[in-house]
Amino acid sequence: MRIHVDRDKCEGLGMCEAMASDFFELDDDDEMRVLDDSPDESQRGHVHSAVQACPVLALTLSG
Template sequence: MKIVLDRPRCEGHGLCEEAAPQLMHLDDEGELVLDREEVGEADAALAHAAVRMCPVAALRVA
């Protein structure tokens, strides 16, 4: 499973980071950084929660 970020769409709200801090974070400029793009079953629920939290649909799981 992979987390896909549509960088131009991301507005840096940080809700995804709150839902899955193990998988992503906002850098000092407010840009989202995926710490891990490949996600195993153990973190699948976190990845899906981050996708659901994004108010601009900048994340998806493939």
Template sequence: MKIIADRDRCAGAGMCALTAPEHFDQDDADGLVVLLADEAEDCDTEVAEAVDLCPSGALRLR
């Protein structure tokens, strides 16, 4: 699965970095999402949970 992060929609809540730190981080300057890996295994439940928990809807899986 491909991970898509829309930094324009990101609110900087950090749920993604807390839930799946091997895939997401936050920019030190503005707190917005940074993708550490843009691919995830189909069975990666942490990434799917991070997408579901994102309060601004900035994350998607394709």
């Protein structure tokens, strides 16, 4: 599984960080950073929920 970010869509709203702070973080400039772009398969449900929470659909999962 791999997390993909569309930087053109991301507005730094932080929903992903709120739901999965082990994988997403807003930096001091409110730019989202992916802390682990290839999480373990056991985390799929948790990461998927965070990806689905993005109001601007800037996140996707593959694999």
